[in-house]
Amino acid sequence: MKPFSGSPLWRNMPMMHSSTATAATRKAAYNEMQDGRGQTRQHYRELRDWLGEMPNERLAQKRDDADTLFRRMGITFAVYGENAGAERLIPFDIVPRIITAVEWRRLSRGLTQRVKALNAFLSDIYHEQEILKAGRIPAEHVLCNVQYRPEMQDIEVPGDVYAHIAGVDVVRADEGEFFVLEDNLRVPSGVSYMLEDRNVMMRLFPELFARYAVEPIEHYPDILLDNLRSVAPAEVLEPTVVLLTPGAYNSAYFEHAFLAQQMGIELVEGKDLMVRDGFVFMLTTRGPQPVHVIYRRIDDDFLDPLAFRQDSALGVPGLLAAYRAGHVTIANAIGTGVADDKSIYPYVPEMIRFYLDEEPIINNVPTRILRNPNDLAYTLDRLSELVVKEVHGAGGYGMLIGPKASKEQLERFRGQIKANPDRYIAQPTLALSTCPTFVDEGIAPRHVDLRPFVLSGSDVHIVPGGLTRVALRKGSLVVNSSQGGGTKDTWVLETR
Amino acid sequence: MLSRTADHLYWMSRYTERAENLARMLQVDTHWALLPREVGELDRSWEATLSMVGQLDAYRARYGEISADQVIRFLAFDEDNPASIVSNLNMARENARAVRGTLTFDQWEIINSTWLELKLRSFDHLHGDALTGFFEWVKLRSHLSRGATIGTMMRDEGFDFKRIGTFLERADNTARILDVQFRMLAPDGVTSSNEADYYRYRALLESVSAYEIYRKVYRDRVTPERIAELLILRADMPRSLHRCAEGLAQHLQAVANDQSTETLRQIGELHSSLHYTRIDLILDDGLHAFLRDFLARINGLGRRIAQDFLVSVTI
Known part of the structure; x- marks a missing residue:
């Protein structure tokens, strides 16, 4: 049983498919620090000079200092199945990643646009389903999706917001263009690492912040709290917000405790909450106190044993009824998974056009939908170059990595695709961009991705930056921390 | 405050205090055992300690005869005995871990390092000075834990x-x-x-x-x-x-x-x-x-x- 899926950092990332593409089969990755002629880009020059002044021994010392800080602050994640004491650190790379103000402005606009469209889609799907009636998305992709929750049909949610917190995974490919790889709309995690990476960088290298004007991100918990309060049930003037965690044994428990502490709200487990007469209360030493907004870090399936999985000991009996009655807000809403599912992902650009009447600012990774005969023919032709994913598969199951697959695997998959083309999508292997990273050999380029956190309430907010994950092993495209991935502080420069 | 949070804090203190007091009792007993006395008196003394913590029956069921080494092992180091010092310290840490966000850094650091150190220690053939040293250590960790509470907690x-x-x-x-x-x-x-x-x-x-x-x-x-x-x-x-x-x-x-x-x-x-x-x-x-x-x-x-x-x- 996996009480929480969402997108923990150490989960297999969909981008791992690219890890096998050889240099010969794809273009060189975009180097964020240097241009094609080996010249350092303008915004990395100060960093280059600073790194030039630092001997490797000193960088190594600083990296050890960083590890000590992370351990002391208790920024660890629990490893399932290991001894409870084996709480691991996610490796932290001390070289920051830099994004210019111009790049960020575009990315930020693109993310805002995308999440607005996704929220509009969720609202539509759980009401009139106009987009299905217009034939822009095949209805069965939505209505037969296990992530579609009929219980949500025609429920009014405050502000018409479903995905209050989105962690959108983006990568840079080609000439540095941003692409969205995945929309995480359920219980995205990682924001505590974004905040603590900055905290540690400022403690270790205050002098570097004097050389660069970096946009602050430390106010994220304040914005998150405002955002959650803004979606409280309308009649509540002073809403009480709580964070619902599966408990101390969950791998992301540190983040739950951290965010609750930073926001100054109660960190509750299911057994701390009760529903009476359709209202939610938390059990305190002074008796039951009303709760109005639940920032949940538990999957839909486990929220309410009366409505969903009966074996869930993590949830709150009667919660769905209280929610349907509009007496409590759940963030993210129940049923958001239908919008970040792999089978829906190819249609997000279409949602942007349909709901906002705009062209997408950030593109999807080009995705072929194999139910379309042309796409099918194309894919079968180039199977050994492509990545093929089963739309309902998760965690890397049901996935073909063309460049890595054996002849037998290719043929077997070819047969499966032909038999059920509806079940598959195909994407090219991506060359993820690289950033300078401190590794054994010194400073060297390593592949990165980025997860900015998009907050939707009465308005949409994105703190400038996000969590940069870096594949520390040479040539690897796996940013997954269980496979040698680490994190970096992400700097968005202020316009000067 | 959440009832569950209060419960964990309350039990964290109780288990720490209980471990300390058990160490105090055993320290006196081991010291006392070195003094000259009548045959049978020593056994009565260990029996008294076992019954004081409600473990006499459990001990007899498992070991039968009273022996100083076995009583100490049972009450101090036996992880299968829920009333042992080691079990009490484990429980204190379990409760602390569940409300880690409510504890100050110092409180957590002390209770966690106590627990980590406990994992690293070996309790085989612990006698004389080393045994007294262990009881002193348990007392000291309890003093530290309480001190961090009084000195750093809101x-x-x-x-x-x-x-x-x-x-x-x-x-x-x-x-x-x-x-x-x-x-x-x-x-x-x-x-x-x-x-x-x-x-x-x-x-x-x-x-x-x-x-x-x-x-x-x-x-x-x-x-x-x-x-x-x-x-x-x-x-x-x-x-x-x-x-x-x-x-x-x-x-x-x-x-x-x-x-x-x-x-x-x-x-x-x-x-x-x-x-x-x-x-x-x-x-x-x-x-x-x-x-x-x-x-x-x-x-x-x-x-x-x-x-x-x-x-x-x-x-």
Whole structure:
């Protein structure tokens, strides 16, 4: 049983498919620090000079200092199945990643646009389903999706917001263009690492912040709290917000405790909450106190044993009824998974056009939908170059990595695709961009991705930056921390 | 404050205090075992310790014969015995971990490093100095843990529940120590004319860090009556029953809620009964009966505290 899926950092990332593409089969990755002629880009020059002044021994010392800080602050994640004491650190790379103000402005606009469209889609799907009636998305992709929750049909949610917190995974490919790889709309995690990476960088290298004007991100918990309060049930003037965690044994428990502490709200487990007469209360030493907004870090399936999985000991009996009655807000809403599912992902650009009447600012990774005969023919032709994913598969199951697959695997998959083309999508292997990273050999380029956190309430907010994950092993495209991935502080420069 | 949070804080304190007191008892016993004495007396002493922590039957079922090594192993290091020192420290850390976000950094650091160190230590063939060293270490870690609470924790309900746990457990443990030791040392009851077994009484005082205080307060030879007075009635003696009741009354008052009226009445009654009595009155009625009654009232308070504050309220 996996009480929480969402997108923990150490989960297999969909981008791992690219890890096998050889240099010969794809273009060189975009180097964020240097241009094609080996010249350092303008915004990395100060960093280059600073790194030039630092001997490797000193960088190594600083990296050890960083590890000590992370351990002391208790920024660890629990490893399932290991001894409870084996709480691991996610490796932290001390070289920051830099994004210019111009790049960020575009990315930020693109993310805002995308999440607005996704929220509009969720609202539509759980009401009139106009987009299905217009034939822009095949209805069965939505209505037969296990992530579609009929219980949500025609429920009014405050502000018409479903995905209050989105962690959108983006990568840079080609000439540095941003692409969205995945929309995480359920219980995205990682924001505590974004905040603590900055905290540690400022403690270790205050002098570097004097050389660069970096946009602050430390106010994220304040914005998150405002955002959650803004979606409280309308009649509540002073809403009480709580964070619902599966408990101390969950791998992301540190983040739950951290965010609750930073926001100054109660960190509750299911057994701390009760529903009476359709209202939610938390059990305190002074008796039951009303709760109005639940920032949940538990999957839909486990929220309410009366409505969903009966074996869930993590949830709150009667919660769905209280929610349907509009007496409590759940963030993210129940049923958001239908919008970040792999089978829906190819249609997000279409949602942007349909709901906002705009062209997408950030593109999807080009995705072929194999139910379309042309796409099918194309894919079968180039199977050994492509990545093929089963739309309902998760965690890397049901996935073909063309460049890595054996002849037998290719043929077997070819047969499966032909038999059920509806079940598959195909994407090219991506060359993820690289950033300078401190590794054994010194400073060297390593592949990165980025997860900015998009907050939707009465308005949409994105703190400038996000969590940069870096594949520390040479040539690897796996940013997954269980496979040698680490994190970096992400700097968005202020316009000067 | 969430009831569950209060519950974890309360139990974190109780388990830490319990581990400390068990270490204190075993330290006295191991020290005592080195002194010359009659055959059989030693066994009775270990039996007394086992029954003090309610583990005599469990021990007999498992080992049969009393042996010093086995009793120490069972009560100090046995992870399968839920009442051992090691188990108590594990439970303290489990409770701390569940409310890590509510603890200060220092509190967490101390309880976690205690636990980590416990994992690294080996308890095979621990004798003499090394054994005493272990009991000292447990006491010291408990002092550190309590010190971090008093020195770094915000004075809110969480602090009150931590202190309630400490005082409740200490009241219970001190009463048990007194009951068992006095029954052994003065089987016919404590009177003002008892001839004291000096070393044994001194060991009893030392087990509750009271020897220096005794000297300071009485400036005279050690007598059972005065020991009883010091450890039951002196409010300035940190581990005395009176001081524990006072602490309980104070912190329970601070967290009072709609349903805790009866609990507050009971602790108030207990506190004032200790405040307004004399040791000779207690001894006339019998020390054992007095301590039995005290323990029953403390256990009753523990149940009431759980009901009033700590468990899910059903409404």
